[in-house]
Amino acid sequence: MIALEVKKMKKNFGGVKAVDGLSLKFEKGQITSLIGPNGAGKSTMVNLMTAMYPPDAGKMIVHGVTLEKWKSYNMPTYGVTRTFQDVRLFEQMSVLDNVLVVLTERGVFRSLFETHGELHLKQAEEILKRVDLWKKRDEKAEDLSYGQRKLLEIGRAVAMDADIYFFDEPFAGLFKEMVKTVVSILHELKNNGKTILLIEHNMDLIRELSDHVIVVDAGKFFAEGEASDVLARKDVVEAYLGE
Amino acid sequence: MHLSVLVGVYAILGLSLNLVVGYSGLLSLAHAAFYGVGAYGSAILMKDFGFSFLSAVVLSVLITMAVGVLIGLVLSKFDGDYYALASLGFSVIAFGVFLNWRDLTNGAFGIFGIPKPEIFGYKFLAGEPYAFLVLLAVIFTFLICYFVVNSSFGRVLKAIREDEKALQVFGYKTTLYKLAVFVISAGLAGFAGTLYGSYISFIDPGGFDDLVSVNLIVVVILGGLASLNGSLLGAAFFVLLPELLRFVGMPDSITGQMRQMIYGLGLIALMMYRPQGILGKFRL
Numbered sequence: 001m002i003a004l005e006v007k008k009m010k011k012n013f014g015g016v017k018a019v020d021g022l023s024l025k026f027e028k029g030q031i032t033s034l035i036g037p038n039g040a041g042k043s044t045m046v047n048l049m050t051a052m053y054p055p056d057a058g059k060m061i062v063h064g065v066t067l068e069k070w071k072s073y074n075m076p077t078y079g080v081t082r083t084f085q086d087v088r089l090f091e092q093m094s095v096l097d098n099v100l101v102v103l104t105e106r107g108v109f110r111s112l113f114e115t116h117g118e119l120h121l122k123q124a125e126e127i128l129k130r131v132d133l134w135k136k137r138d139e140k141a142e143d144l145s146y147g148q149r150k151l152l153e154i155g156r157a158v159a160m161d162a163d164i165y166f167f168d169e170p171f172a173g174l175f176k177e178m179v180k181t182v183v184s185i186l187h188e189l190k191n192n193g194k195t196i197l198l199i200e201h202n203m204d205l206i207r208e209l210s211d212h213v214i215v216v217d218a219g220k221f222f223a224e225g226e227a228s229d230v231l232a233r234k235d236v237v238e239a240y241l242g243e
Numbered sequence: 244m245h246l247s248v249l250v251g252v253y254a255i256l257g258l259s260l261n262l263v264v265g266y267s268g269l270l271s272l273a274h275a276a277f278y279g280v281g282a283y284g285s286a287i288l289m290k291d292f293g294f295s296f297l298s299a300v301v302l303s304v305l306i307t308m309a310v311g312v313l314i315g316l317v318l319s320k321f322d323g324d325y326y327a328l329a330s331l332g333f334s335v336i337a338f339g340v341f342l343n344w345r346d347l348t349n350g351a352f353g354i355f356g357i358p359k360p361e362i363f364g365y366k367f368l369a370g371e372p373y374a375f376l377v378l379l380a381v382i383f384t385f386l387i388c389y390f391v392v393n394s395s396f397g398r399v400l401k402a403i404r405e406d407e408k409a410l411q412v413f414g415y416k417t418t419l420y421k422l423a424v425f426v427i428s429a430g431l432a433g434f435a436g437t438l439y440g441s442y443i444s445f446i447d448p449g450g451f452d453d454l455v456s457v458n459l460i461v462v463v464i465l466g467g468l469a470s471l472n473g474s475l476l477g478a479a480f481f482v483l484l485p486e487l488l489r490f491v492g493m494p495d496s497i498t499g500q501m502r503q504m505i506y507g508l509g510l511i512a513l514m515m516y517r518p519q520g521i522l523g524k525f526r527l
Binding site for chain 1: 391394395396398399401402404405406408409410411412413414415416417419420423524525526
């Protein structure tokens, strides 16, 4: 069953075709890795799917519903959440507030007269313990190490309890123990039926985690298939992975 | 007592502006407009239409909030430098209205003889009674601001300040939050205007020009961004500095100019060494 489908997505930056008519499908409950060299358009694709950039053309089908136009603030309605390639936290806010802010009920009046504060605090505690940051809950996000910042961002995404997760290079810059934590989170999400799009450069992790791999280059589709098959293809390895 | 009333009025203005500038990260230069709308509103309602002080205050605050909705709807589309410039535009427009809509505002001549507040038969004359009234108003404003910034809504405002685009991905239609805080802030500034007009008994457009908006930014940044106590400190410093200069022997003829210079120098020094302000917790 397809959780998310993107059709003929296009995005130009000046004269550069960052995404050039890409069509992709993401199977529900699977981890799909989107790979390709730097500048292939992977992160741009995620930014288009989450309306961080408006696409020049293309549409998105989420859970069978076709979207011609979509806004980033509607992403949770479609069950979509994400992390960012360059970590984007609410830097001068506490670690705890970074998670609480995504748990809060939406709407001006609801947030002014919040009635589920204790429940959200419990949920935040659970998530921060999962990423080993509960002890640092009162520290500002900007004071965390790079790896901790990555983990907080992943925790914040998990707190959204979405159906579809876009993780943009979640392992970059992490220590071994942190990598283990993120791997276990991804397994847990998958086991709970969540759909995951993973952008990653570490081939071992891609082999370990991916059910399906899609290769893109210069904003265009290049290849797809099971991880073992795609990563064994000589043209993929030679042209894009440099192995 | 005169100074304590002015400190109180500026404290209300500082607290209200801090919601927008300090907590939400929106550098608004439109605050003098709301201060003026509140002052003119209550003055006209009391003097020309015979409203009581309390009903004039409530109605003026509502009028100011309505103006805040109109201006906020436009400003919510902007962020960063554009927000500051667009808000300054509104401040200039409001000054033009105060100056040129003579039938309503009496233009450059201003409005004289604004009645003193009378609540349940008690008249708050200048001096201690008025200072007490303003103190109550400051406490009331402080509690509203405290509630706002410590609610989940306040947390969303801080996240808007930090990264509005990223916050939107998590389901926040941030323009609504920006508009809401702007309207709350406008209403409180209008409240300060009503107190000021009744106290001074005379208002003219010069009391609400763009320099007032800039001075209020100084109050907020000096005292501390995203610090309610900082706004109180900033207001006290702003109002009492000229007296301090007189106290150290500076002639009256130059204290005014010196005050502006010291505010300017203080602001530069803070931006260099403590950009969050004296009691502030956050940088712009």
